[in-house]
Amino acid sequence: MFSPQALVSALIAGARRDAAVVLLSIAYLLLAFVDLEMTVSTWIGYFFASLMGLVAITALFAAGVRGGYHVLVNRMDRPITAIIRDIRGVSFATATSYLPVALAQVILTSVFWPWKTRLPAFSWDATLSDLDRMLHFGWLPWQWLQPVLGYWPVTFLLSMNYSIWFMVMWTFWMTLAFSERPQRTPFLIAFALLWILLGSVLATAFASAGPCFFGNLGLGDNPYAGLMSYLKAADQSAPIFALDVQDLLWRGYAGSGTEMGISAMPSLHNATALLMVLASRSLHPAIQWLLKIHFVLIFLGSIHLGWHYAVDAYVSYAATLMIWFGIASRFQSRAPIPHVVLGAPEPQAAELPDSSAVVFVRGMNIGMDEPKGGAPGTAS
Numbered sequence: 001m002f003s004p005q006a007l008v009s010a011l012i013a014g015a016r017r018d019a020a021v022v023l024l025s026i027a028y029l030l031l032a033f034v035d036l037e038m039t040v041s042t043w044i045g046y047f048f049a050s051l052m053g054l055v056a057i058t059a060l061f062a063a064g065v066r067g068g069y070h071v072l073v074n075r076m077d078r079p080i081t082a083i084i085r086d087i088r089g090v091s092f093a094t095a096t097s098y099l100p101v102a103l104a105q106v107i108l109t110s111v112f113w114p115w116k117t118r119l120p121a122f123s124w125d126a127t128l129s130d131l132d133r134m135l136h137f138g139w140l141p142w143q144w145l146q147p148v149l150g151y152w153p154v155t156f157l158l159s160m161n162y163s164i165w166f167m168v169m170w171t172f173w174m175t176l177a178f179s180e181r182p183q184r185t186p187f188l189i190a191f192a193l194l195w196i197l198l199g200s201v202l203a204t205a206f207a208s209a210g211p212c213f214f215g216n217l218g219l220g221d222n223p224y225a226g227l228m229s230y231l232k233a234a235d236q237s238a239p240i241f242a243l244d245v246q247d248l249l250w251r252g253y254a255g256s257g258t259e260m261g262i263s264a265m266p267s268l269h270n271a272t273a274l275l276m277v278l279a280s281r282s283l284h285p286a287i288q289w290l291l292k293i294h295f296v297l298i299f300l301g302s303i304h305l306g307w308h309y310a311v312d313a314y315v316s317y318a319a320t321l322m323i324w325f326g327i328a329s330r331f332q333s334r335a336p337i338p339h340v341v342l343g344a345p346e347p348q349a350a351e352l353p354d355s356s357a358v359v360f361v362r363g364m365n366i367g368m369d370e371p372k373g374g375a376p377g378t379a380s
Helices: 004-017 019-035 040-072 079-088 092-097 099-117 125-135 141-149 152-163 165-177 184-205 211-216 225-234 241-253 268-278 285-304 310-326 360-365
Strands: none
Touching: 004 019, 004 092, 004 099, 019 040, 019 099, 019 184, 040 079, 040 099, 040 165, 092 099, 099 165, 099 184, 125 211, 125 310, 141 152, 141 225, 141 285, 152 165, 152 225, 152 241, 152 285, 165 184, 165 268, 165 285, 184 268, 184 310, 211 225, 211 241, 225 241, 268 285, 268 310, 285 310
16 A cells, blocks of 8 residues: 555665665766766756666566566466566565665666766777787787687677677666565675776776777777678678677767767676676576676677777776675675565565566566565565
């Protein structure tokens, strides 16, 4: 039953539970106001664009994964009906308590977006390329990998995996953010720090475009010309989506399209792929192995598709490990918020045909066993 007191209590309880992430997002916003000299009115535009985009993507991904679970695991003929039942089974208090962390993520996205478009001029590409050659015994990493990966079916596979990175990452974020799993709070804190420190601070300090754009920077002989020629040839046999995205990004950077920002060092693709592996230990072993495979393919694809220098990934891995083990692991996920804190009792969730299924707002767990401690949104 709705009541203003229950709404306020749920919001306060959720904000207390996710205080670290909320404070990080606010600090990031204040830093953007100072460093980027961004006005409040400009940020509000980015905020509402981010809000609408993330809400749409979250609904789409959640419905797709949850619907697929009902079809493949529960063998239901009417997955939409089952999803509606899931939504109705979510207590008001539980759903409301997740709003602060969702709002914090919208703030993070609304700051990261304009920050990436305002990075300084690329000045590190030649240095990073030389460092790659020095670390890999006189050869560039793509040259070591080309004899193994230089076949269009392999390139197509790597391009497909790279293209679904955001879908995998955001689905994983929902899996932990809308749950009470042990790694929830450490993951959310590490995730926020990666986007702030790697995606903005270090990206500003080591502004670079990446191997695929090396030839556009006027740095002399392009050591990646052979790689880009191969990718264009492979694109004749199967669509290499990376090439279209790279062309879109450069046209935006050159002023002939929508500017979305370009940044190579460090690599958020590699950083978040590693973070998902580190934070997946409470998930099904099959999911853990799929994330490990995704992690390896992201690394190979980041080099083979011309997105990153290998050192971009190495720095990202080092930073991710330090953040995960040095900072995030010090925060413990708190127990589910009991109804006695929130006021009026909530209706119990409807029982699903498969007792291992979880409610929709936590349903990105794809039917994996819930942590011990009671039904969603109830006291243990």
